[in-house]
Amino acid sequence: MTAHRTRPLRVRSVGTALGRVDGTEKVTGRATYAADHADGVPGDVLHLWLVQSTIAKGRVVEVRPEHALSHPGVVDVIDHTSAPRLVDTENGELAILQDAAVGFRGQIIALVLAETAEAAREGAALVEVSYEAAAHEAELREDNATYRPDSVNPDLETDTFQGDVDAALREADVVVEQTYRTAYEHNNPLEPHATIAWWGEVDGRATLSMFDSTQGVHGVVASLVPMLGVEPDQIRVRAPYVGGGFGSKGEPHAHVMAAALAARTTNGRPVRLAVTRQQMFSLTGYRTATISRFRLGARSDGTLTAIAHDVLEQSSVVREFAEQTASPTRMMYAAPNRRTTHRLARLDVAVPSWMRAPGEMPGMFAHEVAMDELAVACGVDPIVLRERNEPDLDPETGKPFNNRRLLDCLHRGAERFGWDARPREARTQTDGDWWVGTGVAAATYPAMKTPGNLARVRSLEGGGYAVAIGCVDIGTGARTVLTQIAADALGVEADAVDLSIADTRLPSASVAGGSSGTSSWGSAIVAAAQLFRDDHGASPDPGVETTASAEDDPAAESHAFHSFGAVFAETRVHRWTGEIRVPRLLGVYSVGRVINPVTARSQFLGGLVMGLSAGLFEESYRDSRFGHVVTQDLASYHVASHADVLDVDAEWLEEADEIFTPMGSRGVGEIGIVGTAAAVANATYHATGIRRRSIPLTPDQFLDDPGT
Amino acid sequence: MRALDYLRPESPAAAVAALVSNPNAKYLGGGTNLVDHLKLGIVSPDELVDISRLPLDDIQEYDDGGGPGLRVGANVRNSDLAAHPVVRSSFPLVARALLSGASGQIRNQATTAGNLLQRTRCVYFQDATTPCNKRVPGSGCSAREGYGRYNAILGASDACVATHPSDLAVALAALDATVVLLGPDGERRLPLAELHRLPGDLPNLDTTLGRSELITGIEIPFSPVAALSTYRKVRDRASYAFALVSVAAAVHLEHGAVRDVRIAWGGVAHKPWRAERAERALVGQQLEPDVIGAAVEEELENAASGDENAYKVTLVRNTTVHTLLQLAEGHR
Ligand SMILES: Cc1cc2nc3c(=O)[nH]c(=O)nc-3n(C[C@H](O)[C@H](O)[C@H](O)COP(=O)(O)OP(=O)(O)OC[C@H]3O[C@@H](n4cnc5c(N)ncnc54)[C@H](O)[C@@H]3O)c2cc1C
Ligand code: SF4
DSSP, X not given: OEEEEOOOOOOSSTTSOOOOTTHHHHHTTOOOBGGGOOTTXXXXXXXXXXXXXXXXXXXXXXXXXXXXXXXXXXXXXXXXXXXXXXXXXXXXXXXXXXXXXXXSTTOEEEEEEESSHHHHHHHHHHOEEEEEEOOOOOOOOTTTOOBOOSOBTTTBOSOEEESOHHHHHHHOSEEEEEEEEEOOXXXXXXXXXXXXXXXXXXXTEEEEEEEEOOSOHHHHHHHHHHHHTOOGGGEEEEOSBOOOOTTTTSSOOHHHHHHHHXXXXXXXXXEEEEOOHHHHHHHSOOBOOEEEEEEEEEOTTSOEEEEEEEEEEEEESSSOOOOOTTGGGGTXXXXXXXXEEEEEEEESSOOOOOOSSTTHHHHHHHHHHHHHHHHHHHTOOHHHHHHHTOOSSOTTTOOOBSSOOHHHHHHHHHHHHTGGGOOSSSSOOEETTEEEEEEEEEEEEEOOOOSOOOEEEEEOGGGOEEEEOOOOOOSSSHHHHHHHHHHHHHTSOGGGEEEEOSBTTSSOOOOSOTXXXXXXXXXXXXXXXXXXXXHHOSSOOTTOEEEEEEEOOGGGGGOBOEXXXXXXXXXXXXXXXXXXXXXXXXXXXXXXXXXXXXXXXXHHHHHHHHHHHHHHTOOOOEETTTTEESOOSTTTSOOOOGGGOOEEEEEEOOOXXXXXXXXXXXXXXXGGGTTHHHHHHHXXXXXXXXXXXXXXXXXXXXXXXXXX | OOOOEEEOOSSHHHHHHXXXXXXXXXXXXXXXXXXXXXXXXXXXXXXXXXXXXXXOOOEEEEEETTEEEEEEETTOXXXXXXXXXXXXXXXXXHHXXXXXXXOHHHHHHOBHHHHHHOOOOOTTTXXXXXXXXXXXXXXXXXXXXXXXXXXXXXXOOSSOOOOOOOHHHHHHHHTTOEEEEEETTEEEEEEGGGTBOOOTTOTTOOBSOOTTOEEEEEEXXXXXXXXXXXXXXXXXXXXXXXXXEEEEEEEEEETTEEEEEEEEEESSSSSOEEOHHHHHXXXXXXXXXXXXXXXXXXXXXXXXXXTTTTHXXXXXXXXXXXXXHHHHTTOO
16 A cells, blocks of 8 residues: 555546446446345344434433334334443444433434334334433524534634724725524435444454445444444445435434444344434434624725624534534635634534535525625625635635636626626516516635545456445446546546445545545545556556555645635516525536536536525424424425426536646535525525525515505 | 225225224325325324225216206326316316426325315424324424414414315315215215314314215316416425415406405415405405405404414415406416
8 A cells, every 4th residue: 555646647538428337227226225235134134213212301211112022023122221332432423322311302212123114113103211301402592602612514713813803894984794594404315314234253253244325434434433342344334325415424323323233132133224204304414503693894895804704503412513604704705804703502402414515505605695795785796896805815824726716607607697787786677576686606615635545456357457445426426437537547448447436345435525525536546546557567467456545746735725616596586475486597616627527517506406495495493392303304394396496507617626636626516505595595685675694585585565 | 013904995885884883994095195194103093995996086067956067086186187178177276276286296196085185284293292282182282382384374273273285175165166975874065165174172173074974076166257267376495385375266357347256275274265255355346456455454354373474464465466466367
């Protein structure tokens, strides 16, 4: 294993629309998702069902399994008195069934094993639990978000200060001071979380095998190892196909531990757990609601002199997760005086986690609506306003941006969208009974690479190459783009590459998250392939192999790497009913080189749709009296339907960022959701003249009296 | 696993007999609502009497003593009813109401009777871990002080503030449809307006049906007013969502004045709400925004709402005014 300084890739397959290499399996239903596995699972599975607490805080006094156990097919009921012990319980989310404490409503308090899923489910309903309830707090308010975390996700500064914001605001010609809110949101990937787990023994050591629906198999091992008190090589996790995650499968959640613990008790019989959609609303992560207090100070021409963003949000007492909501505010626009802070309410609620573009999504909603308000206040076109506030250097680090093309994105989008024809004034355009308006917002996302990635290249009989890395394709097309990268790095056709992924027996790979996957894994593949060629030449003997990781370009140290984009929305608001529709949505992005235009386009469009959906529909309504989300299915938690998605398009600038990765790419997974809700909100203002600052925007917020 | 008997009766009478002999049996139509409830633990019958294969799937015109109309069998699927040429030409609001509901797949499966008897979507009703008087009488109403966006503004009680979710029922309420029932004592006819009830102290009862009564069909009288009719459903997303509010409206104008008008509202009450006071106030009037608005205000005199559903008062007013204006202009 060597670290190799990569050379820029000579692209041939990269940049072309290679069809999905696993497309046939998927459309013919042969792709095996976690719960589908039968081959490779030793013996008949036992079905696991979760029993969840119906109080938000307190203690389990007693779990009475008798009725459940007498139900036909039920094999066992496991509770905190009988569950296998964990050696480390620091991760409060995963340390289930270790004591009687209840930290949130919906927490796993018992497990039922049965011969069929139906029996397990009924058994779970028959388990009788008595509690000692304590008073709980489940509501985020401005007065209870007072806790200052040591850092915010992933390990960013909690607060930042530059200059003197208060003085600058006093002296500013124009001040925008407003509060913006985003709702609780649940990731809701199409495939609910599922795990099959079984224990065995090799050479006298216990082994745990799993098929899991996860964004990172090695991450599952890393989380479980200290808790179960085993070595990494004692756990094997595979995830050949995953039906989406949006961050909710980025780290293992409590159900994975439930499967591991339950399987420990079955003498080697595998255990299958399929989490229900309703259970996902309390067990598999979500995005916190956010309250952003924004203060912008500017000269009369719109030049910013102060930017202050104070965030209130929540986490769980069970495990801390502090969304980095103000992080984009630190680098987005120039201003000498700046301030960002994050404060949390620590609530007796389910554990929040990553959801597509944590930080950037809610933060840029607030920032970009505030910018729109500033544009109106200064009488400046929103695009011109952003031109006036373009920084020379990254305001946060003082480093030059490697490739900051926000203005190019705005200008290209403006041209395609017909921005010039837009009336300056709000509430001036109608079409029949609809108010019509347009809005724009900027998007940004940091370019990230995760260390610790290794790839292996081995020559095969017949001239092909086996390429292996343990990363997961969660439906993004990773299998396809990594095949393209490997082909170009080896200088062969894509069909000469036999790629293996998604197994912890393969070289270690980081999570499919942070839009970092392709950059991280692809760089490792390029490193291994280039080193392979350096060592073994153009015509290697079959069976020789190289494993390598990528060493960063030293030039990377001196730059700030971010992607940028511009989102344009046309919105219609019905003047009688307040209904909101978005007939046009366009995103233009600068993301480095696009490796596969088809799969990248899907990411952009998916991000735009998800941003539209957040802007207009998505809200997890937590009933704070009970402590759980009551809109816990897809009939009451609305995501955009087909009829809501009209003309949505994305394009990107032709470019290559070869300091960042040898492929020239920077990552595309998350930026599409950033800024989109703001563009929609700004367009509703332009349509109606009514400024709303909380998403989702709903018809009741735009009810007027049009009779007059 | 909960064991269930499954019966496929030979005839409607045999279906009724099955329910008479087993107090824990339930009729199964398309199953799109009932099967969900079985899974969620909202109901737990020990026998399902599958009536969906009984020959109750005709759509036929009739003309008996009470005047001509269209008879629709209980098992006619929502998709088929919406596509029927007579429904489309004579009762456009019925076709629109159906097509605004659920999804194509669900409409293919859902039956006419099952649609009318679907139960509220109140999130607490569907969450067996929370109190709900409709699910467990006497346990309390979680919605009153809880998630209130969909709560009723008319005819609610302290015990229950849920709304009825059916779009079809609202359209039929506007048309004075009749429900044909078969019970242990034979057939009877019930005005659709009397099928659903207000919650009062007994929110566990959605309807006035006897426990074993089977809906065999509905009858919709032909009427000149139905020709100019529509169904307007307002919701957050453009499709696949229950109504925030909906308006079924039909109007028959003579020389610009209202000769006959029908208004029924969905999403506002425990039953389809026929806005009779508003209708009466409009007869003989020109359809002007102020006139319609005033008529609607009369109907809303007793509306009551909390913070989260107060918008419905304005929304149902605006939607009604707009819908009637559109009809007056000849847009259906
Ligand atoms: C995601 C989703 C979205 C939906 N959106 C909408 C919407 O927007 N608008 C809307 O109106 N509906 C909507 N629906 C509801 C749908 O219309 C109903 O589920 C459907 O109409 C019920 O018909 P069914 O035949 O499947 O009834 P079933 O589920 O079979 O039965 C429903 C009830 O009626 C009883 N029953 C059935 N037939 C008879 C009979 N002949 N006599 C006496 N009792 C009988 C059953 O015992 C049961 O209690 C939605 C449903 C889902 C799942
Ligand atoms: S409104 Fe009715 S259905 Fe909803 S919780 Fe209250 S009693 Fe139950």
